[in-house]
Amino acid sequence: MEPANSGALEALLKRGELVESTSEMTPDYLRELKHTLLVSGDTELISAPAYYLAARKAPSVNAFMTGIAIIQDELAHAHIAYHILEELGESQEALIFKRDPKAFRYPYAFDVPLESWTELVVANAMYDQAGFCLLGDIHEHGSYGPWKRGLVKVMAEENFHLRNGRNWSKRISQAGGEAREELQRAVDWMFPLTVEWFGLPDNLKQHSTQLDYRLKGLTNDQLRQQWLSTGFRAHSMPTRSAGTSTIRAAGMRSSSGGASGGRATPRWSPSSRRASPSSRCAHEFLPAFSRRSGAPRLPAFSRRSGAP
């Protein structure tokens, strides 16, 4: 089937219509769409083992079942992204089971293990909120019809994850004492890692093809600001204390006033959105998906030294 010429695609996008088939895409549009879907699918997939390690520390059977339900959701979300990729000509089997673990693309945050129920619920409140902002933007503004429709389910379920994170964070915060201190420590190290989810600051980006093709509607800075406002002001999460802090994580240094201090201005390593060669996910989780001989089982491990 002959690809649409760029003029026809441009006109369709300008009219605010949805792209529904590959015959309407240019090769550039298809490449950008696949890339965006891959990052989304990989992030959802890798969140499952990351959350599982922490869900095992749930304080009750009910809490554990909530954690497992969230993991099931994340796998279904990954399935949706990979399945759309399959419809676009990729092999779902190859993407999940045969890819080099270091080729998976997901935020650096998932390379840092979650080791407690408290860390899991803060991840729900922060990471899932970031995912909610990013996917909500695609759901609202995205130009590819099948993905836009697939995200209806994803948005409904991410809402449940956020509620779990917010409710438990509030509960732990109100308990005070060591529980609250543990919560604060989790917020402290996860905050800069979640800022990283949104990519390069706008002033360091040359050009956004994703915006041109309406694969997303808001810029990185707009999405990051949305996350800062919806993720922290709407509920009683303890936040970083005000004042300048130096954050060394995810290959960046940032002078930030924290959530209550307004706009963060981080400098980014261009490699920060790739699985680090030394990451536990790249070496242990992802090879476990592969069914090669001697593939390791999902490991129990401690946070690596040097992590924030």
Next chain:
Amino acid sequence: MPYTRVHAEVHEYDVFARKTRVEPLHQVGSVVAPDDDLAMAYARATYDEERWVEMMIVPKAAIISLWAPGGDS
């Protein structure tokens, strides 16, 4: 042992559902499975975001498209 797919031949199914009696069925997604029984199980487990009053799956191969966006019409 190298990875091999459990079933060499799988089929694609579209999943339709509705939340209330007054609304029409609409497509909520699709699943890939080797047979109808597993496709039903996958659809039930994957698209469980609502308390549907009705859900059904249709083999994609059974759908006859008259026209579609991007196709000749």
